[in-house]
Amino acid sequence: MRKQEYLDWIIDSFLKKRDIPPSIRTILRIGAYQLIFTNKPSYSVVNNCVELVEKKSFRGLVNAVLRKIAKTGYIEPKELYLKYSHPKWLIEYWKTFLPNDYLLKMLEYNQKPLKTTARVNMRKINRKNLELENITFTPHSPVGIIFERFETNPWKLEEYKNGYITFQSESSQIIPLLVNYENEENVLDACAAPGGKATHILEISNVNLYVNDYEKSKISILEEQFERLGLFPKKIMCKDASKLKLDNLFDKIFVDAPCTSLGTGRRNPEVLRRQSKNNILELSKLQKKIVSNLWKYLNKFGLLIYSTCTVTYEENTQVVKEFSRYAEFVDIREKLERFNIKYIWDGYGALFYPDETLTPFYVSILRKIKE
Ligand SMILES: C[S@@+](CC[C@H](N)C(=O)[O-])C[C@H]1O[C@@H](n2cnc3c(N)ncnc32)[C@H](O)[C@@H]1O
Structure with a gap:
């Protein structure tokens, strides 16, 4: 899947009609991948792929296309989306707001599997x-x-x-470490499942932790994680954070927002192919609603820690910027430098640069100064 756009480009260049059944395209992708990116003998790749074709009428086509690919081998494409095999719309979109060196780094790292x-x-x-x-x-x-x-x-x-x-990803591990905790203060993790950051918070502090997640099926995972680690949250809730009603005020609220997850493409290549501009806009609306609802439950001078594992303007900068009349943005640059993290600072928060072990992540810390 990591090479899908490139493989389709090569395959299509040898097809008279691009409209072929999905199962035939899958077989052609498997064959093209093995011919171009592995050392498997071409005759056995072609034969094995032809044998996979159930519809006899397509066997000749698969055989002919794969033989041609075996002959030409790798062809260097000019366009970025083919060279790094990403959806074309996504590259065009990223180009509108990302510095070129960030974009190229992300595309390069997305070619490499990530270690656990x-x-x-x-x-x-x-x-x-x-x-x-x-x-x-x-x-x-x-x-x-x-x-x-x-x-x-x-x-x-x-x-x-x-x-x-x-x-847990390394980027995710950084987020709870960006703030200091007082004993017994009230902390809410509003989008907590599967509990990566919530359990981390309780490992490093003695706060009263309230956790919430909208997905019922994930609540048992959260409970299991706390139990496995020997940690005790104050309360576990299952509500839509954009409508959640609370009895207390909080000193810190974590919003690790539901997002398009485009920064996780290195671990989950399918996520890059599943997303759309429409999803970005829909999620941005939900994220603003969540922050806006939770704002009223934050103590004056309390902190809202907003984070996502995505790389979009609308779900990161645009969301937190919306609250600039009511918040001061904590300058976390020095802290990130202590962790040796390179970032893009947008005036509100930081987008981590991808590197060998770190995946793109956005974080902004808002201190409440007004209701
Ligand atoms: C990025 S994940 C959170 C990851 C988690 N903080 C961790 O570190 O393991 C976002 C979570 O938000 C939840 N979610 C989606 N929509 C929500 C909503 N409206 N209110 C609360 N949670 C929501 C999803 O079920 C998902 O578990």
């Missing part, structure tokens, strides 16, 4: 004392480890089962 990372539960163990093989430390998160290779089912690891580690 986890966060270490500092309440139970230090990462130096973990007895796991093939791990290294994350370069930015002080509580993260990287699995250089996986030899077993990760969920069966004793270290996971006994609550020493939680699988």
Whole structure:
């Protein structure tokens, strides 16, 4: 899937009619990928693919197209969306607001699979004392480890089962570390499932943590995670955060918003192909509604920590900018530099630069100065 646009371009250049059944296109993509990007012998790739074709009338076409691809091999495309195999509309959209070097870095890293990372539960163990093989430390998160290779089912690891580690991206691990916590203060995580940041907050603080997520099916996952890690939230709720009514005020509110997740394309290549401009606009509306509703439950001078794992203007800068009349934006640049994180600062928040281990993430911290 990582090479889909490029493969379709090559395949289409050898087709008279581009309108072929999806199953035939899939077989052609598999064959083209193996011929261009692996060392498998071309005769066996072509034969195996032809055998996969159920409709006899398409066997000749698959055979002919793949033979031609085997002959030409890799062809260097001129257009960026083909060179880095991303949807064309997305590249054009990103070009409208991202610096060129950020865009190129993201496209390059999206070609490489991402190694699995986890966060270490500092309440139970230090990462130096973990007895796991093939791990290294994350370069930015002080509580993260990287699995250089996986030899077993990760969920069966004793270290996971006994609550020493939680699988989580390195970028995500940074967010709860950007603020300081007072004992017993009220903290709300409004979009909390599957609990990555919520459990992290309780690992590093002694706050009264309220958690919420709109999806019923994810509440049991949240509960399991707290139990596995030996942590106790004050309350777990299942409500739409844009309408949630609360009895208390909060000192900190985390909004790790539902978003288009375009920064996770390196781990989930399908996400890049699933999204649309319309989804970006719809989610931006929901995100503004969520922040706006929760604003009234934030104490004066309390902090709202807004984050997303996406790279869009409408879901990041535009959302937080909307609250600039009521908020001061905390300058987190120095903190990010202490974590050795490179970012784009938009005057409100920071968009992490992707690198070998870090995936794009946006975060902005709003201090409430007005209702
Ligand atoms: C980015 S994920 C949160 C990840 C989580 N904070 C973590 O670190 O593991 C966004 C979450 O928002 C939830 N969600 C979607 N719409 C919501 C809404 N209207 N109100 C509250 N939660 C919502 C989704 O179910 C999803 O679990």
